[in-house]
Amino acid sequence: MAEMVAAEMVANVHSVAVSVGDHVDAGATLLILESMKMEIPVLCEDGGLVSDVKVGPGDVVQEGDVLVVIS
Template sequence: MGELVAAEMVANVHSVTVSVGDQVDAGTTLLILESMKMEIPVLCEDAGQVSEIKVGPGDVVQEGDVLVVLS
């Protein structure tokens, strides 16, 4: 399994900005979470390829939930 990108807080998934198969660089926005009327970008820490997206717009995530898997 590759790098797991997890939620750092309870939030709603506002939008997903990448697709499976996309090559991403460090600092790329993977998705946008919304909490308390604030939009919070979830950034990629390392370059890689998106191998799995585990959430979609409208989903509610808990702290520690896996959002995206990179390989």
């Protein structure tokens, strides 16, 4: 089953640390969000294969938006 990693707040995407096809471990940083001048790392809960990256640097995301899909 795929893990949909979603934004927990309205933020700007500062940087993306993974690409489609990357294998990631639990706890790995997937991307960095920026909100109110704070950088917030978004971590992978379970390891797996990155099957989709839905955002890029500079994008604005809303709470609940899917950022990365891990399968």
